[in-house]
Amino acid sequence: MNLLKLLDTMCPDTNSPEEKDMFFSRREAFRQFGDLSKKVAMAAVPLGVLTALPKVAKADTESLIGVLNYALTLEHLEYRYYQTGVESGVIEGADLNIFTKIRDHELAHVNFLTEVIGNVLGGMPVAEPEFDFTAGGNFSPFMDYPTFLALAQAFEDTGVRAYKGQAGNVMESDVVLTAALSIHSVEARHASMVRRLRTKKGQDTVKGWITNGSIGSLPAATQAIYAGEENVSHGGVDVTALTGIDAAAVSEAWDEPLSKDQVLGIASLFLA
Amino acid sequence: MKNELIKPKGLVTNTNRRNFLKFGTMSVAGAGLLLMGCNDDDDMMPPMMEGVSLGSGDIGILNYAYALEQLEAAFYATVLTGGYFANASAEEKTIMGDLEKHERAHREFFKAALGSAAIADLEVDFSSIDFNSRTSVLGAAKTFEDLGVAAYNGAGQFIENVDYLVIAGKIVSVEARHAAAIRDLINPGSDDFAGDDLIDANGLERTLNFTDVLTAASTYVKTPIDFSQLPS
Numbered sequence: 001m002n003l004l005k006l007l008d009t010m011c012p013d014t015n016s017p018e019e020k021d022m023f024f025s026r027r028e029a030f031r032q033f034g035d036l037s038k039k040v041a042m043a044a045v046p047l048g049v050l051t052a053l054p055k056v057a058k059a060d061t062e063s064l065i066g067v068l069n070y071a072l073t074l075e076h077l078e079y080r081y082y083q084t085g086v087e088s089g090v091i092e093g094a095d096l097n098i099f100t101k102i103r104d105h106e107l108a109h110v111n112f113l114t115e116v117i118g119n120v121l122g123g124m125p126v127a128e129p130e131f132d133f134t135a136g137g138n139f140s141p142f143m144d145y146p147t148f149l150a151l152a153q154a155f156e157d158t159g160v161r162a163y164k165g166q167a168g169n170v171m172e173s174d175v176v177l178t179a180a181l182s183i184h185s186v187e188a189r190h191a192s193m194v195r196r197l198r199t200k201k202g203q204d205t206v207k208g209w210i211t212n213g214s215i216g217s218l219p220a221a222t223q224a225i226y227a228g229e230e231n232v233s234h235g236g237v238d239v240t241a242l243t244g245i246d247a248a249a250v251s252e253a254w255d256e257p258l259s260k261d262q263v264l265g266i267a268s269l270f271l272a
Numbered sequence: 273m274k275n276e277l278i279k280p281k282g283l284v285t286n287t288n289r290r291n292f293l294k295f296g297t298m299s300v301a302g303a304g305l306l307l308m309g310c311n312d313d314d315d316m317m318p319p320m321m322e323g324v325s326l327g328s329g330d331i332g333i334l335n336y337a338y339a340l341e342q343l344e345a346a347f348y349a350t351v352l353t354g355g356y357f358a359n360a361s362a363e364e365k366t367i368m369g370d371l372e373k374h375e376r377a378h379r380e381f382f383k384a385a386l387g388s389a390a391i392a393d394l395e396v397d398f399s400s401i402d403f404n405s406r407t408s409v410l411g412a413a414k415t416f417e418d419l420g421v422a423a424y425n426g427a428g429q430f431i432e433n434v435d436y437l438v439i440a441g442k443i444v445s446v447e448a449r450h451a452a453a454i455r456d457l458i459n460p461g462s463d464d465f466a467g468d469d470l471i472d473a474n475g476l477e478r479t480l481n482f483t484d485v486l487t488a489a490s491t492y493v494k495t496p497i498d499f500s501q502l503p504s
Contacts, residue, residue: 094461095461097461097462097463098461098463098465100463101463101466102466104475105466105471105475106475107475108473108474108475109474109475111474112474112475112476160445163441164438164441164442164445167428167434167437167438167441168434168437168438171428171429171431171434171437174429175429177428177429178425178426178428178429178479179474179476181424181425181428181441181444181479182425182476182477182478182479183475183476183477184441184444184445184448185421185424185425185444185445185447185448185477186448186466186471186475186476186477187445188444188445188446188448188449188452189448189449189451189452189465189466189477190452190465190466191449192448192449192450192452192453192465193452193453193456193465193466196453196456207366207367207370208367208449208450208452208453209370209374209446209449209450234381234439234442235381235385235435235436235439237381237384237385239377239380239381242380242381242384243376243377243380245373245376245377246373249370249373249374249377250373250377252370252373252374252446253373253374253375253377253378253443253446254439254442254443254446255441255442255445255446255449256442257438257441257442
């Protein structure tokens, strides 16, 4: 059941006819939001013009703010991780361009989501939490490069699954969905690069894509990040049975979502 | 409308093909595609080819994805038979072998999911790709993978059924993983895997609309594709 579809029947949450006139149907309002911000948000300019958006039912805005604050929390984590890594000197010189680029993308995501939550949706963007990337003294990512790479892979693969898990929760807003998809594929590019880099360095045998839900040589604590990635059935179609392609390859060909609770369970390991 | 197809070439060659395709009608799109076929062989009329219609709503979008997956699957199947692959490094052989299986799996999935609503098999044209050349094959792979990501990212907003949206999401991130790997093979160790040519200052990857994607794809597809009923 799609929660936001259900909310259609509850909109608008107003009393008087005059007030009702102020509200578009929510779907229509978000369509307009979409049209507007396609021109603006994608062009990396201030989003202030979007404050003139048509009013929408409060519940929907609250829901979007909640999802985007969840995404922002993860982006804070990623940005702080790479920023600390770049500053620490742990990254090998030849790879610095890769992680500087990834760091820049995560910072851009932090800024973009902060802008959308605060200035477009009128919400309160979450502040950056305090992180403990040693996870209670278990890891030394800023002193040991293989550990840095291993956690980078863990964060990127988690990010891909986290965004995917929210697609259905933002689908009523064309612009938020499109922005989320456009961040999601960037995280997937990062994940592919980091995974292959670890294998090129002989630290693992993973490919750019996730095989059978395998954690490879990552610490056992990362198992939850890959749980369910072995799935080979989609929309009721068992693709191995359909095609005769081996299950490993079929599992690689589809990435799986994670719920918010699953992701927060993983991320909580790194909260101070 | 059929006579659109035999409009003298001189009248239309300088017309922007994107504007042509914008009309989205089979005959107009077909004219663009068939005229391309004419270029090598001015003496003969191209054979009339039956087009496919993607349909409307979510079915139309699934057929759109199916068309792109057909193209990608056919491309990698051809790669595996060529001189580049025969002499490729172990790593590149593994990657190309994986991509062939992934795209074939995607194609067969969409075909099964669409059932009787699935479009027919597309006829592809890879004459512009040299399958003995690493540069040519990897360049084409980059085009296909980047195009696939931008297509799914652009189409997501039009999908009504949440289950279809999630399935598209499960596939697009794998296409992005492919794209990053191919880009790294072309320019190893660089930041091209997520290059500024695709990702803007907000950290958002580009999206492409139906017209842009099918115009880019039309270089490699002979079958006219009618996408006029897709949502907008």
